[in-house]
Amino acid sequence: MGRWQPGAPDRLRRAALDLFGEQGFDATSVAQITERAGVTERTFFRHYADKREVLFTGDEFQEPFLRAAAAAPAGTPVLDVVAAVLEAACAAFEAGRTRHDARARQRIIDAHAGLRERELLKLTHLADALTAALGERGTAALPARLAADLAVSVFVTAFGAWIAEGEERDLVHLQREALAEVRALVTGTR
Structure with a gap:
């Protein structure tokens, strides 16, 4: 394929995932x-910027979370905003990825301490951005931070279930299930 053909980022991502899976992250060069x-x-x-960033796309990961937070009607309880944020983000996330590729990416990250650290940093940035978005809606600092951390935790839990071998349910269903468990814990029904 010539360098002028469209789709270079996708081809690079695919090639990197394949090579990282075949020979490991450290053994794979940009060349x-x-x-x-x-x-x-x-x-x-x-x-x-470097081969690590192939696994960590930029701000597009945060966009559906933040759009949904901004779109929630004024006066919506913060936990309902979290539910809407998760619903939108999980639907967008699943629409843009295959479960197979998500599993492959996660195996690569799990096998490398530096990549696990980078993944945690990405999730921290998401929690920070959600905290700010909730604050812009008028949510006080402490509940905004707790709600943002909860949203990230529920997303990570649902994602982990979604990529588990043998799992067939969609990501939106799994996040609803995880959030229902949180609600049950908070209300004392669990």
Whole structure:
């Protein structure tokens, strides 16, 4: 494939996932990724700062969470805003990824301490952004932070269930189930 053909970021992501899975993250070079993707290293660095960033796309991960928080009607209880945020984010997340690729990505991250740290940083940034979005809605600082952390925790829990081998339910269903468990814990019915 010529470097001028469209879809370079997707080809690079696919090539990187395949190579990381085959030979490990540390053993894979940018040159190998670009060769497999059929692009130049210059093209790689136009899209990604380093090979780690292929696994951690930018702000588009946060966008559905933040859009849903902003779109919730004024006066909506914060836990209902969290539910709406999770609903929208999980639907968008699942629509943009295959379970197979998500499993492969997670195996790569789980096998490398530095990548696990980077994943936690991404989730912390999401919690920070959600805290700010809830604050902009008028939620006080402490409940905004707790609600944001809860949203991230429920998302991570549902995602972990979604990528589990043998799991067939969709991500939205799994997040609803996880949030229902949280509500049961909070109300003392669990």
